[in-house]
Every structure is written in C-alpha cells, then in structure tokens.
Amino acid sequence: MRRAIHALVASVVLVLGATQAMAVELAAEQVLRKGNGAEPQTLDPHKAEGVPSSNILRDLYEGLTGEAPNGDIVPGAAESWTISEDGTVYTFRLREAARWSNGDPVTAQDFVFGLRRSADPMTASKYAQILAPIENAERVVAGKLPVEELAVRALDDLTVEIRLKAPTPYFLGLLNHSSTYPVHRPSIEEHGDKFSRPGNLVGNGAYVLSEWVVQSHIVLERNPQYWDDDNTTINTVYYYATEDQSSELKRYRAGELDYTYDVPVSQVAWIRENLGDELQVSTYLGVYYFGFNVTKPPFKDNVKLRRALSMAIDRQVICDKIVKLGEQPAYGFVPPGITGYESQVADYADLDREARFAEARRLYREAGYSEDNPLQVEIRYNTHENHKKVSLAVAAMWRAVLGVDYTLINEEWKVFLQTRKLKQDTEVFRAGWIGDYNDPYTFLELLHSKHGINDSGYNNPEYDALLAEIAVQTDMARRAKLMEQAERMLLADQPIMPIYYYVEKGLVKPYVDGFVSNIMDHHYTKHWRILAH
Incomplete structure (x- = not known):
C-alpha cells in the first residue's frame, strides 16, 4: 500500500x-x-x-x-x-x-x-x-x-x-x-x-x-x-x-539585537542572574571536537599519539569551568538521544582521571615523545571568544599532562575553512558538527574518505565499507548495530577528538x-x- x-x-x-494572532498586539x-x-x-x-x-x-x-x-x-x-x-x-x-x-x-x-x-x-x-x-x-x-x-x-x-x-x-x-x-x-x-x-x-x-x-x-x-x-x-x-560574543551581548542589551547566535562563556553567571528569562538552553544534535590532520606527520600513522592527546583532556572541567551551560563531556562522536541508536564511547571513557592521564603518558612515550623531546604542535581555531577559551584549555591540559609545546593560531572563518580544506598547513583544528538530519549517519558519513568536509583526511577502507553497507541496509536493528560498529572503529582510530556535546544556547x-x-x-x-x- x-x-x-x-x-x-x-x-x-x-x-x-492566524486565529491566535488576532488575540495579541503586534509591533x-x-x-x-x-x-x-x-x-x-x-x-x-x-x-x-x-x-x-x-x-x-x-x-x-x-x-x-x-x-x-x-x-x-x-x-x-x-x-x-x-x-x-x-x-x-x-x-x-x-x-x-x-x-x-x-x-x-x-x-x-x-x-x-x-x-x-x-x-x-x-x-x-x-x-x-x-x-x-x-x-x-x-x-x-x-x-x-x-x-x-x-x-x-x-x-x-x-x-x-x-x-x-x-x-x-x-x-x-x-x-x-x-x-x-x-x-x-x-x-x-x-x-x-x-x-x-x-x-x-x-x-x-x-x-x-x-x-x-x-x-x-x-x-x-x-x-x-x-x-x-x-x-x-x-x-x-x-x-x-557577530564573531565577538561579548560585543554581541552588549548589542543585545542595548536593543540592537533581538536574538543572539551565542553567549560569552565568561558572562554566563551574570546572564543567568540578570537575563535568565531570556536565556534559551536546550538539547542540540551536535558535537564539539578537534580534528587531527592524519595526512602528514606528526599524526599520520600515529594512533598512539592521537589517543594520548585525547586521553589527556579533562572534558568535565571544560564543561563545568569553560562553557558552563549544561554541555556534556563527549567520549563519542554521535550525540546521545537519537531514537534506536546507542551512542558509543571510547574505551577509556570509564577510567578515572589519574588512570586516564597515566595511560596518556605511556602512549605519549611509545609514540616517541617525552619531556626531553616534547611534541610541538599548532592548534588552529576560528575567531570566536568561546573557541579561544576552549583551545587554550585544551593546550594547557596537553602541556600539564604530557609536556606538549603548542602554538595557538586564530583565523577568520573563511580563511580557517580554506586552511582546513588544503590540509598542508593544519595539524590540529577545532571543529563542530551539527546533524544535517536526525540520524547517526549524518555524523558517521563525515569521516568517509570522499566526504567534502572530512578535513582530518581520515581514510580507512574498512570504515568506508561499513558506511556502504549501512547505506543499503533495510533491517533497522542490523543498521543500528553496523553504525555502532562504525563509531567504535572511528573512536579507536581517533582522527578526531570529541570534547563535548552541544546545547542550543542564545538570548x-x-x-x-x-x-x-x-x-x-x-x-x-x-x-x-x-x-x-
């Protein structure tokens, strides 16, 4: 039928x-x-x-x-x-x-x-x-x-x-x-x-x-x-x-804006106290992460280094102290809450903080780095107050736990996108992915070797083959299991480093x-x- x-x-x-519109006075x-x-x-x-x-x-x-x-x-x-x-x-x-x-x-x-x-x-x-x-x-x-x-x-x-x-x-x-x-x-x-x-x-x-x-x-x-x-x-x-969130808030308070794209994390407490009724925070199908350029050293063919860096991040601290609006630590790539799908997490997600850091140091040494031979890495982010704060926090954690030497590079959005696409100049870059549709595949397909926004350059034939099977799978239970398998593979290879799951926030x-x-x-x-x- x-x-x-x-x-x-x-x-x-x-x-x-239209009927309800008659009951209120419009500007x-x-x-x-x-x-x-x-x-x-x-x-x-x-x-x-x-x-x-x-x-x-x-x-x-x-x-x-x-x-x-x-x-x-x-x-x-x-x-x-x-x-x-x-x-x-x-x-x-x-x-x-x-x-x-x-x-x-x-x-x-x-x-x-x-x-x-x-x-x-x-x-x-x-x-x-x-x-x-x-x-x-x-x-x-x-x-x-x-x-x-x-x-x-x-x-x-x-x-x-x-x-x-x-x-x-x-x-x-x-x-x-x-x-x-x-x-x-x-x-x-x-x-x-x-x-x-x-x-x-x-x-x-x-x-x-x-x-x-x-x-x-x-x-x-x-x-x-x-x-x-x-x-x-x-x-x-x-x-x-409105790339500058503090300026955006000032314009909102001055009546120049009716709606904000974001809120500055440094002023969340003040906003909650003074503009609480106007602050909108809700679940959002998105993940904030950093990408590793796996097409060239130091991250090419170096899973241990990528995993060490990911394990050295205290995501809970970033959620509680940096972004502060109810974001949840992300140890997986697909946000939780999609009906019929169990979001996967990295195998180290359940380790306590000190055990995770100890394993990060072990992997860092096995990857060829030490206090005497520290990793020197560039971290790129696009102009945005909150991105700067998160990037600084990530860099500081890498230095504190592993002794990494870093350089932060800020680029305007259009330049940032172009730099990521070219891949020659990137090493680590901040990124975010918001679902294009309400299905796990919108996240998983991003890391297909041929996807136009796969800026990490991840290329795993087994992963691509899984996506191909998922795309034609008619048994929904089987499809979900295949997607869970693909996410686990992605997290094991670690071409990306999830940080937190977004919330929708604005005034x-x-x-x-x-x-x-x-x-x-x-x-x-x-x-x-x-x-x-």
Whole structure:
C-alpha cells in the first residue's frame, strides 16, 4: 500500500496560528535583528557550509520538505508525497502556488536542475556526499557518470520522482538541507557565480536577499511571491556578523539585537542572574571536537599519539569551568538521544582521571615523545571568544599532562575553512558538527574518505565499507548495530577528538513570538513575529 503525506496538519496549524494572532498586539514595525556568528562565505546553497550560511539559506530557499517550529518534518515546496512499497521511490507533488521571488513558477524541472547541480563535480560542493542515498549519486559525484544519470526526474511540471538505491529512513529530513534546494536556472545562466548576490539572487523561500555588507550585516526582505506569504509576519530580517560574543551581548542589551547566535562563556553567571528569562538552553544534535590532520606527520600513522592527546583532556572541567551551560563531556562522536541508536564511547571513557592521564603518558612515550623531546604542535581555531577559551584549555591540559609545546593560531572563518580544506598547513583544528538530519549517519558519513568536509583526511577502507553497507541496509536493528560498529572503529582510530556535546544556547527578547527550541536548532523567520513592546 502506498503511503501518502499531505499538508492537512500543517494547514490546520497555520489556521490556528492566524486565529491566535488576532488575540495579541503586534509591533507596528515587523523587523527582526539576529546575531549570526561568522560572516558566511557564500549564499550559493550548493556551495555553502557552516551554520551561519544555513541560517540565512533557510529563509531564502525552500526544499521539497520543510520543518515545523519544533523540528518535525512537514510539507515544503511539495504539498504531498508518496513512497513506494519498497521504500525506494519518492514521488513529490509541488504546490501550484509556489513561485520564485521574481514571479516565475517553481517547477519539477527546477528541483531536478538543483539536485544535478549539487551532485555535479564541477560545482565542487562540500556536501555532495549527502546525496549518496539517491541512485547513481556517488558515481555522478565521482565524475564516473554524467549528471543526467542521477535518479531524479520530472514526471510533469509539478511532479518530481526520486529513486533511492535502498530504503533510507532519514531521507525526508535530508530534503530540507541546502544541498537539495532548487536554484533558478535563468539567474545562474545570466549571472554565473554571481547569481547569489543581492539583486541577482532569485529564491523560492519566504524572504529575498536585499543587502550584504561584508563583516557587518545581511538584510532580507519579505518575499510577496512566496506561496504562504499570508501567514508570514516579519517584513525585514537583519543577520549580523557577530564573531565577538561579548560585543554581541552588549548589542543585545542595548536593543540592537533581538536574538543572539551565542553567549560569552565568561558572562554566563551574570546572564543567568540578570537575563535568565531570556536565556534559551536546550538539547542540540551536535558535537564539539578537534580534528587531527592524519595526512602528514606528526599524526599520520600515529594512533598512539592521537589517543594520548585525547586521553589527556579533562572534558568535565571544560564543561563545568569553560562553557558552563549544561554541555556534556563527549567520549563519542554521535550525540546521545537519537531514537534506536546507542551512542558509543571510547574505551577509556570509564577510567578515572589519574588512570586516564597515566595511560596518556605511556602512549605519549611509545609514540616517541617525552619531556626531553616534547611534541610541538599548532592548534588552529576560528575567531570566536568561546573557541579561544576552549583551545587554550585544551593546550594547557596537553602541556600539564604530557609536556606538549603548542602554538595557538586564530583565523577568520573563511580563511580557517580554506586552511582546513588544503590540509598542508593544519595539524590540529577545532571543529563542530551539527546533524544535517536526525540520524547517526549524518555524523558517521563525515569521516568517509570522499566526504567534502572530512578535513582530518581520515581514510580507512574498512570504515568506508561499513558506511556502504549501512547505506543499503533495510533491517533497522542490523543498521543500528553496523553504525555502532562504525563509531567504535572511528573512536579507536581517533582522527578526531570529541570534547563535548552541544546545547542550543542564545538570548531571545521577550517580544519575539514563535521561538521554539528544537534538537536541530533550525529556526525559520517565517514562524516568528514581533509583539508590541
């Protein structure tokens, strides 16, 4: 029996929302000002990476599926879909009212073009690997098949068919990731790589790009062509580059921001005491870690050194004394709490502090280092007060426990990403990974040898083979066991050093209505409104 998903529930929610809106007084000026962390490197949905870009792209574009404020998957540009009995063929029916911001209709061909462009090796998308569930995607991404062989087709102007190589339980969630967004082909043909700039960008989301002042702000204006514009309230949204958390807090207190990207860890106590009702902290599907560049010395072919450094970290101290907002120490890579999956931990997780440090010193010596011959290492992090504090803490622990000599290197976000990609100059780098969809595979696939964001350069054929088996496994219990095996393998090889599991944290003004915490930390401006204040 074919399963159909319709927009009935979403429609009811919108109607209820509209009714409730009548009961409150809205601000005359519907303008939202958001802190957004680092300056985005691009707003091309198929080339962007990082949370700051993703936050903006969710306003500018819409995938086949969308998300409710609580993170539930709901219809997006597609009003409904059916899934074949064997779980491998998805057929999406687009909304007849869907329009690009220039008034052109959104068609099935636009989604086919977008998915092909995302998979095309000429696009050089760092996220192309995320499309792997689609039949032929991996060979297209590798340049072994033409993009026309990607198993995506338009059955008519409003119907998109996607064939998978095997049932994929998280596929609907994947379809609201920017790598699957449609793009406006005439704009790309006219403007080339400049199609994502103000005045050129044509999107299908609730907002359009109005202004971009580098290292200052990005302005989006409400898109009157959006199919659900009647239920959108905020007219203008400012995304501010806020890499300095102390400055961001000052701007928030001065009324220049309604929402912060982060909070400075040095002022958490003050924030709790004075702004407690505005501080939002909740579970978040993400892990903070450091990567080792395993493609060159000193970390290439030196598992003992990597394990020694990981064992020398007191994660509880970092959580309690540095970040201080309820983060949990991470001895594994996949955050806990994903239904049907038991997150794995390193084999030394249960050792007490002194036993762990003693083992770290033993491994450090066996790796060829000592007090007389200390490891000399560079630790890179991107501009961010909290990243600096954590990096300093990690470096200090390495020195105290093992006698490591270190150099800290701070780089602006775009430079930092480029340095990590090139790998020649990195030794240790801070990183974080936020799940692209609610499934362990979104973490495990990051370390596939061909993944565009595998900045450690980890390359283990056995690990890749496990991922390949997981990708086509239809027995969910068996799939979970394979993923647990893959995580254990990853932790034994230690190309990355998990530090803590994230929490979603930020400040939200009381007059911002519609904010709902969710495990993905995905927030769409179209769900919010500004109350009179």
